[in-house]
Amino acid sequence: xxxxxxxxxxxxxxxxxxxxxxxxxxxxxxxxxxxxxxxxxxxxxxxxxxxxxxxxxxxxxxxxxxxxxxxxxxxxxxxxxxxxxxxxxxxxxxxxxxxxxxxxxxxxxxxxxxxxxxxxxxxxxxxxxxxxxxxxxxxxxxxxxxxxxxxxxxxxxxxxxxxxxxxxxx
Amino acid sequence: xxxxxxxxxxxxxxxxxxxxxxxxxxxxxxxxxxxxxxxxxxxxxxxxxxxxxxxxxxxxxxxxxxxxxxxxx
Numbered sequence: 001x002x003x004x005x006x007x008x009x010x011x012x013x014x015x016x017x018x019x020x021x022x023x024x025x026x027x028x029x030x031x032x033x034x035x036x037x038x039x040x041x042x043x044x045x046x047x048x049x050x051x052x053x054x055x056x057x058x059x060x061x062x063x064x065x066x067x068x069x070x071x072x073x074x075x076x077x078x079x080x081x082x083x084x085x086x087x088x089x090x091x092x093x094x095x096x097x098x099x100x101x102x103x104x105x106x107x108x109x110x111x112x113x114x115x116x117x118x119x120x121x122x123x124x125x126x127x128x129x130x131x132x133x134x135x136x137x138x139x140x141x142x143x144x145x146x147x148x149x150x151x152x153x154x155x156x157x158x159x160x161x162x163x164x165x166x167x168x169x170x
Numbered sequence: 171x172x173x174x175x176x177x178x179x180x181x182x183x184x185x186x187x188x189x190x191x192x193x194x195x196x197x198x199x200x201x202x203x204x205x206x207x208x209x210x211x212x213x214x215x216x217x218x219x220x221x222x223x224x225x226x227x228x229x230x231x232x233x234x235x236x237x238x239x240x241x242x243x
Contacts, residue, residue, distance in 0.1 A: 009179045019189055019197060020174035027179060043201075045208060153200030164179065 004170070005034070010163040017042065017155035023164050024146045028109035030166030033144070037101040039160035041090040041151055047122055047130045048090040051082035051150045052103065054114065058082065060139040067132040082150070083136045089122050090154075097123035098160065109143040 008030075011021055026033070041048035047069075053061075058081040065076045065085040076085055088099040101120035108114060116136040122129050138144075149162060172194060177184045189197065229239050 009177045009182055009184075011175055011177045011184050013175065014186075016173070016186075018173065018175045018186075019193070022174060022176045023179055024176055025178050025180040043204060045204075048204070150200075153197050153202075153204055164177075 004168045006030070006166045006168070008164045008166045010161065013039075013156050013158055013160040015158050017157055018160070019151050019155055021149045021156065021160075021162050022146060023148075023162075026108075026145050026147065026164070027166070028143055028145075029168075030109070031107065031169045032167040033105040033108045033147075034165040034167060035103040035105070035147060035149075035162065036165065037088075037103075037149065037160075037162045038098045039088050039101075039149075039162070040093075040096075040098045040157045041088050041154050042157060043090045043152075043154040044092060045090045046092045046124065046128055047087040047099075048154060049084050049152045050086045050088045050101070051084040051152050052086060053082045053148045053150075054138055054140070054144045055142055055146050056148065057138070057140060061136065062139070063134060063136040065132050065134050067130065069130045070128045083116065083118075083134075083138075084152075085132070086118060086134060087120060087122065087130050087132060089124070093122060093124040093129075094126065097125070099123065105144065111141045111143075113141065114138040114144060 009023060039050065061081065061083050062079040063083050063085055067074055067076065078085060086101065089097055099120055099122045101118065103116055103118040105114060105116050118134040121131040172189050173186050174189060175184055176187055226239050
């Protein structure tokens with residue numbers, strides 16, 4: 001990892017689980033942000049959405065996902081109240097496995113609309129597994145000062161982790 | 171589960187906060203929507219499997235062997 005990466009904050013979910021993780025008071029002193037997440041959801045399914053929002057806003061999001069699950073591949077285009085086509089391991093995946101996910105946000109503190117790119121993969125010791133490439137846009141000119149990761153109606157299990165990195169261009 | 175984790179990036183401090191009534195309502199709505207989506211996905215998968223079995227049976231009735239039918243997949 002480049003030496004311009006700084007871990008701003010990290011969190012590990014405790015024994016009680018968590019419905020959401022929110023990074024707040026994000027400083028505007030970096031060029032870009034990188035969010036790395038490894039979580040598991042309690043929903044009874046192989047995978048589960050992990051909606052992400054900025055500044056507690058529920059408007060202005062659009063996204064495109066290229067997705068494969070071991071038997072089929074598809075492309076999804078969506079405009080909604082969050083960046084929602086991001087998937088995590090859920091309860092029907094192999095026990096004690098977690099997904100790998102990262103979201104990159106360039107120029108997060110500028111006055112332009114905020115573009116994002118993400119990739120993720122589930123860990124599942126079986127034929128079915130989910131991986132995806134994701135492009136997103138938040139049509140809002142405000143600097144991003146908070147990021148919310150949701151379990152989308154369920155919970156993130158103990159040992160789920162999320163780390164927010166700040167990246168400077170010098 | 172009725173709390174969220176808030177990480178203050180200016181201090182590095184993580185606090186556990188109870189969800190508001192509005193957040194709990196949204197959470198319940200999300201879970202209900204998920205159940206509907208999964209039911210629709212399962213119904214669609216079953217319909218697809220049924221159609222495949224029906225098509226294979228019709229091909230077999232036309233005289234195709236199992237290997238010939240498998241080669242079409």
